[in-house]
Amino acid sequence: MAFLSDETVLAVKRAVEIHDVVSGYFPLTITVIRWFERKRARALSTMQLGFAAGGLAVPLVAWSLQAFGWRETAFVSGILVIVLGLPLASVLRTRPEDCGETVDGERAPSREPGKAAGALSETRDHTAREALRTPAFWFVSVGHGFALLLIGAVNVHAITHMKEGLNYPIGTASLVFSVITLAQFSGVVVTAIIGDRFEKRVIAAACMVLHLTGLLLLTYAVSFAMVIGFALVHGLAWGIRGPLMGAIRADYFGRGSIGVIMGFSSMVALVGQVSGPLIAGILADATGNYRAGFSVVALFAGLGGLSFFFARPPRALGRAEKHR
Numbered sequence: 001m002a003f004l005s006d007e008t009v010l011a012v013k014r015a016v017e018i019h020d021v022v023s024g025y026f027p028l029t030i031t032v033i034r035w036f037e038r039k040r041a042r043a044l045s046t047m048q049l050g051f052a053a054g055g056l057a058v059p060l061v062a063w064s065l066q067a068f069g070w071r072e073t074a075f076v077s078g079i080l081v082i083v084l085g086l087p088l089a090s091v092l093r094t095r096p097e098d099c100g101e102t103v104d105g106e107r108a109p110s111r112e113p114g115k116a117a118g119a120l121s122e123t124r125d126h127t128a129r130e131a132l133r134t135p136a137f138w139f140v141s142v143g144h145g146f147a148l149l150l151i152g153a154v155n156v157h158a159i160t161h162m163k164e165g166l167n168y169p170i171g172t173a174s175l176v177f178s179v180i181t182l183a184q185f186s187g188v189v190v191t192a193i194i195g196d197r198f199e200k201r202v203i204a205a206a207c208m209v210l211h212l213t214g215l216l217l218l219t220y221a222v223s224f225a226m227v228i229g230f231a232l233v234h235g236l237a238w239g240i241r242g243p244l245m246g247a248i249r250a251d252y253f254g255r256g257s258i259g260v261i262m263g264f265s266s267m268v269a270l271v272g273q274v275s276g277p278l279i280a281g282i283l284a285d286a287t288g289n290y291r292a293g294f295s296v297v298a299l300f301a302g303l304g305g306l307s308f309f310f311a312r313p314p315r316a317l318g319r320a321e322k323h324r
Contacts, residue, residue, distance in 0.1 A: 025051070026266075030259045033250040034095050037103050040250060041195025044243040048188050103255075125254025126314070131261045136252050139311035141265040143204065144245055145272030146304025150211050151238065152276035153297045158218065161290040166221055179231035180238070187239020200248040201311045203240065208305030210237035212298045219294040252313050272300075 028047060036043040064073040093099045131137045162173040194203070214234035217226045246262065253261050276297055283293035 026262070029246045030262065031092055031094055033246055033258050034255045035101075035103065037250075037255075039104070039196055041200065041243055041247040042192045044247050045188050045192035045195060048239075048243050049185070049192075125256030125258075126252075126261070128257045128260040128264060131253045131257070131314075132264060134252075134314040136311050136314045137261070137265065138268075139307045140201075140245075140248060140252070141268035143208070143304045143307035143311065144265065145269040146300045146307065147208060147211065147241060147272070148269050149272035149276035149279075150215060150297050150301045150304075152273045153280040153294065154215065154218075154234065154276075156277040157280045157284065157290055157293070161218065161294070162227065165289050165291075166227070168224075168227070172224075176227055176231045179228060180235035183232045183235025184239035184242075187236040187241075188243060189239075190236070191240045191243045195244060195247060200244045200251065201308050204244050204248065204308040205305040207237040207241035207244075208301050208308060210234070211241075212301040212305070215294055215298045215301065219291055219298070248311070252311075276300075 029044065032043050032047050033040060061073060061077075064076070093101075096102055096105075126134070158176075159170070159173045162168045162176065163170060191203075210233050214230045214232075214237065217233065218230035221227045221230070249262055249265060250258050280290060280293035280297055283296060284290045287293075
C-alpha cells in the first residue's frame with residue numbers, strides 16, 4: 001500500500017470543497033429552498049449533513065491517488081457519478097408545483113373568488129432588482145463575504161502557521177483539520193435544531209464572534225489546547241452559520257427569484273473568499289509570521305458579525321405593488 005501523506009489528504013479535501021460549491025451545493029440549496037418554508041433551516045442543515053458525510057470519502061480518494069494514480073481515480077469517480085449520481089438527480093424537481101405538490105407538503109388553503117391560482121399569502125416575492133435595492137441584501141452579502149474571507153484565510157494558511165509559526169508537525173496540523181470537520185458536522189446538527197426557532201441574523205452574528213474568537217486562539221496559541229479550542233470553535237461556528245446563509249435570503253426575499261438573488265449575493269461574497277488568503281499571505285510575507293494577517297482577518301470577522309446583526313428583514317411587498 002502506498003504511503004498516504006497528510007498533504008495529499010488536505011489537497012483532496014480542498015478539491016472536494018470546490019467541487020461541492022460549483023456542481024452541487026448551489027443548485028441543491030435552491031431546490032431545497034423552493035420545497036421548504038417553515039422548516040427551511042432544518043431542511044438545509046439536513047442536506048449539508050450529506051456533504052459532511054461525503055467528506056468521509058476523502059481519505060479513500062487520497063489513498064486511491066497514491067495507489068493507482070489520478071487518471072484511474074478520476075475514471076472510477078466518473079463511473080460512480082454516472083451510476084449513482086444521475087439516477088438520484090433525476091428524482092429531483094425544482095419546484096413542488098411542477099409535480100402537483102405544495103411547499104412543506106401542506107394542503108393549499110381554499111382561494112377566494114378572484115385570487116390567482118397558487119396565491120398563498122398577501123405578499124409576493126422580491127425580484128432580483130427589488131432585492132438589490134434593500135439594505136438587507138447588502139448586509140447579508142457583506143457578512144457572508146467576511147465569513148468566507150476568514151474561512152479562506154484559514155483553509156489556505158492555517159497549516160503553514162501551525163508548522164512554521166507554532167512548530168507543529170504536519171500530522172498534528174492535519175489532525176486539527178479533522179477536529180474542525182467533526183465540529184462543523186456538530187454545528188450543522190445544532191442548526192437543524194435551533195435554526196427555525198430563533199432569529200437567523202442574530203445566530204449568524206454570534207457565529208461570526210465565534211469565528212473571530214477561534215482565529216485569535218490559533219493566532220496567539222501558546223499551547224495545543226488553544227489550537228484545539230480554535231478547531232472546535234471555528235468548526236462549530238462554520239457548521240451553524242453555513243445552512244443559515246441560504247435560509248435567511250429565502251426568508252427575506254421569497255422563493256420566486258432566489259436563484260438569481262443568491263447568484264448576485266455570491267458575487268459579493270466571492271470578493272471576501274478571494275481576499276482572505278491574499279490579505280493573510282501578503283502580511284505574512286511583510287512581517288515574517290501570520291499574527292498580523294490573522295489579526296486583520298479576525299477584525300473583518302467582527303465587522304461581518306455587525307453586518308449580519310443589522311440585516312433586518314426588508315419591507316414586505318404587497319401583491320398590488322408594481323414592479324419597479
